[in-house]
Amino acid sequence: MKKSRLSAVANLFSIALFALALSACSSTTEVESNLGLKGAPDWVNEGTNILNDKDGRLFHGVGSASPTGDMALQKSVADDRARAEVAKVLSSYMDVVSSDYLASAKAGGANVTEEAVSRQIKALTRVNLTGAKIIGSWRDPKTNTIYSIAELDMKHVKDTLTGTQDMNDDLRRYIETRADNIFDSVAKEKK
Secondary structure, eight states: OHHHHHHHHHHHHHHHHHSOOOOOTTOOOOOOOSSOOTTOOHHHHHOSEEEEETTEEEEEEEEEEOOOSOHHHHHHHHHHHHHHHHHHHHHHHHHHHHHHHHHHHHHTTOOOOHHHHHHHHHHHHHHHHTTOEEEEEEEOTTTOOEEEEEEEEHHHHHHHHHHOOSSOHHHHHHHHHHHHHHHHHHHHHTO
């Protein structure tokens, strides 16, 4: 169990090393550029990330697409890749939640199976991804590469949880009470 959690945390940490703190378009969070694209919005240079700032607890995914000859298709590909990046970050976060819950439940003597929890977490992740929205796009004038940023708010994740009917009540309560603390821990570890 502990090895699984460490693996999930290591994955998030690796993502965090690649991308420092990503700021939302309206955020005043200061970020350093990793890509060094002059004139690009901070989120392009930062990439995919998980952050907690004045705008809330957010999962950000950044995707790009090279020119295809069809700008609408190119934008759609960049948008899809940005959503896929949100899916990766959310999945890693939910792996941490799942590992923490299993450790807590087993320590408390509950009879839970890893497979059942994993299935419920994956279903919750799929449903939540429908809430990921594209909040910005940028075209590099030199290369014509289009970048898109998708965002998923932790509030949406928790709201979705309340509407999920096929979830174990203990897991639901665990996520409702501990999801923000786990998010904050993961976000803090990336800094």
